[in-house]
Amino acid sequence: MVQAYVLIQTEVGKASTVAEIVSKIPGVIQAEDVTGPYDVIVRARAETMDDLGRMVVAKVQQVEGITRTLTCPIVHL
Template identity: 40%
Template structure:
């Protein structure tokens, strides 16, 4: 499983529309409208790197209101749940 964080800029009046569209795309598990340098953060989880390449270079490029993307690959997930289970005694 390949997990990536996709940072997205969109046309100002289309941010909500783009986020809703992203949420309906296979492979995008979450889409957040955010403040700061980017307008939307999408979390993608796909079986293989080739699937991520197709998602970013074909599916996202077909959304004309997206003006810029930056894709970050996740190497390992850390969460509060994972840390608590590491220190669980007798678990």
């Protein structure tokens, strides 16, 4: 199982809507509105890194209002 934070930039005024929609995607553990350079931070998990990548590209990035994502896999050192 792999987990990652997905940092999301949205169109102005879309953060709450994006967080609500993304939170319903299977594999998303949590989606929160935040302030700063990103508008929404998501914690997600998948069986493999490939599955995680597919989820981000095929599902998360397709949500209307998202302009950019940055996926940060969690590592245990």
